[in-house]
Amino acid sequence: MRLIFLIISIVFLIPAFAQEPTKTAVASKEAKIVDEINLSDADIEVFKEQTKQKVEEFQQHIVTIGSKDEPAEKRNMAEKEALKLFFKGAEMQTSIIMPDGAITTQSRPMEKYLARLKSLPYTSVIIKFYDLVYISSFTKGPDGRYYSSATVIQEFTGFMGDNLVYKDVTKKEIEIVIDLVEDKFFNEKKWKVFLGNIKATETKKA
Amino acid sequence: MPMNRLFLLIVGLLGVLSYLPAQTPHLANSSITTETPDQYYLQVKQFGEFIDRFNYVSDWKGNRIGNDFEAKFPRFHYLGYLFNKEDVRQQNLADSNYRKLCNQFLCEVVDPAAPQFISLFSGQVTAKALVNINYRGKNQNCTIYFLPEVLPDRSAKWVISKVETNCFKTVADSLQKYFIAPNSHETSFINLKRIEDLSNPIYFYPSTVITDTSLLFMTEVGTNRLTINNIEKVMYLITFHSWLITVKEFNRTSNNSGWLISNIEKTD
Numbered sequence: 087m088r089l090i091f092l093i094i095s096i097v098f099l100i101p102a103f104a105q106e107p108t109k110t111a112v113a114s115k116e117a118k119i120v121d122e123i124n125l126s127d128a129d130i131e132v133f134k135e136q137t138k139q140k141v142e143e144f145q146q147h148i149v150t151i152g153s154k155d156e157p158a159e160k161r162n163m164a165e166k167e168a169l170k171l172f173f174k175g176a177e178m179q180t181s182i183i184m185p186d187g188a189i190t191t192q193s194r195p196m197e198k199y200l201a202r203l204k205s206l207p208y209t210s211v212i213i214k215f216y217d218l219v220y221i222s223s224f225t226k227g228p229d230g231r232y233y234s235s236a237t238v239i240q241e242f243t244g245f246m247g248d249n250l251v252y253k254d255v256t257k258k259e260i261e262i263v264i265d266l267v268e269d270k271f272f273n274e275k276k277w278k279v280f281l282g283n284i285k286a287t288e289t290k291k292a
Numbered sequence: 293m294p295m296n297r298l299f300l301l302i303v304g305l306l307g308v309l310s311y312l313p314a315q316t317p318h319l320a321n322s323s324i325t326t327e328t329p330d331q332y333y334l335q336v337k338q339f340g341e342f343i344d345r346f347n348y349v350s351d352w353k354g355n356r357i358g359n360d361f362e363a364k365f366p367r368f369h370y371l372g373y374l375f376n377k378e379d380v381r382q383q384n385l386a387d388s389n390y391r392k393l394c395n396q397f398l399c400e401v402v403d404p405a406a407p408q409f410i411s412l413f414s415g416q417v418t419a420k421a422l423v424n425i426n427y428r429g430k431n432q433n434c435t436i437y438f439l440p441e442v443l444p445d446r447s448a449k450w451v452i453s454k455v456e457t458n459c460f461k462t463v464a465d466s467l468q469k470y471f472i473a474p475n476s477h478e479t480s481f482i483n484l485k486r487i488e489d490l491s492n493p494i495y496f497y498p499s500t501v502i503t504d505t506s507l508l509f510m511t512e513v514g515t516n517r518l519t520i521n522n523i524e525k526v527m528y529l530i531t532f533h534s535w536l537i538t539v540k541e542f543n544r545t546s547n548n549s550g551w552l553i554s555n556i557e558k559t560d
Contacts, residue, residue: 145324145325146324149324179522183543189524191522191523191524192522193522213324214324214325214326215324215325215326216325216326216327216328216329216332217325217326217327217328218328218332218333218353220337220338220341220354221354222338222340222341223340223344225447225448226445226446226447226448227447227448227449228443228445228447228449229447230447235338235340237337237338237341239328239332241326255545257337259338287543289543289544289545289549
């Protein structure tokens with residue numbers, strides 16, 4: 087009887103072990119997070135660091151796309167790479183302060199926003215980001231993903247020849263989604279940071 | 293190592309190597325950032341940051357508050373930065389009522405015997421959004437209230453708790469047009485078939501239901517007659533034991549900007 091019980095247990099346990107993430111994954115920081123419902127301070131730090139890297143990557147791409155001095159090939163590549171950072175369907179909502187103080191809000195698909203950034207009517211453009219990146223806490227959504235938002239501040243200057251013709255400072259609120267995705271090559275699941283919708287609010291016009 | 297595994301590893305390495313040169317040139321560029329002006333550190337950039345500052349969890353740079361910071365800026369003093377200082381009631385020397393009210397609120401919040409905090413998911417916070425919509429081809433607006441909801445698996449989401457708008461006034465006319473006649477029971481409610489021809493089947497429900505703007509909002513969205521243009525602004529209503537505070541975003545270039553307390557009222 088005992089022997090039968092042992093055999094049945096082994097038969098049931100083998101597939102259970104086989105379906106678990108690989109030991110490599112268990113040992114990794116990412117896999118550690120998978121097992122926890124409540125995020126510890128250490129996990130939050132890992133998520134924040136990953137989010138910061140992704141936001142910085144996005145900032146780099148924005149600067150390249152906007153830069154008229156860069157070769158078209160490089161700007162196109164940056165546009166393509168920037169889109170890969172986003173969830174499908176992400177939108178950019180911009181709020182502009184009109185001369186009468188009224189605020190005009192417009193939403194565009196991220197693809198259109200990035201394409202438009204490439205063809206702005208200036209002979210040269212300088213885009214700089216302030217070194218501050220504020221990342222909010224991470225909250226688990228009903229789909230098991232973690233949600234947060236990052237704030238970055240962008241300074242945009244447009245020139246026509248040597249003349250500065252437009253300058254503004256825009257605060258960008260970026261939705262952050264952390265999703266558990268399967269890495270088929272290593273046969274394990276990993277948390278991956280994606281960017282979502284962006285709300286851009288103009289704070290200052292020069 | 294089996295041959296197919298080795299092959300996969302080589303292919304993978306080649307993939308990574310071919311990706312790097314395309315990425316490296318602009319990722320290596322470190323001149324894209326510039327020093328953040330002080331006003332942006334002081335600005336309350338997100339509502340979450342407002343909560344963290346209110347709860348005395350994070351300092352102006354988003355770092356955890358430590359002993360040094362506590363010694364320099366006690367909570368009572370730090371909370372003072374979360375008020376809209378450009379409020380005329382704060383500046384009016386002739387009338388100190390609002391300032392006294394704010395002071396009373398702050399004293400209660402920092403009371404060592406029962407300090408008060410904001411918890412986003414405890415039912416204390418309601419978000420109120422002014423939303424621009426298009427209803428039957430006409431641009432209008434509505435106010436949508438959102439509440440955070442926590443699910444048994446400790447995940448959370450925002451849910452719509454109420455919709456306020458004047459754009460469903462035409463419903464009253466429709467009520468006189470679409471109904472199940474009072475004698476319909478005698479014909480075994482044959483008229484029920486008319487539901488298929490209705491522009492919105494909700495008209496056959498009780499008057500209390502069909503005049504509920506929150507429900508009408510959803511059914512009209514479902515019929516594609518109502519679309520969302522954009523969210524014009526959002527504010528937060530936060531309740532404490534006997535207080536209601538309103539937090540709004542002040543989009544201006546000063547040290548006192550971002551998400552700030554725009555109003556305080558006593559509720560008892």
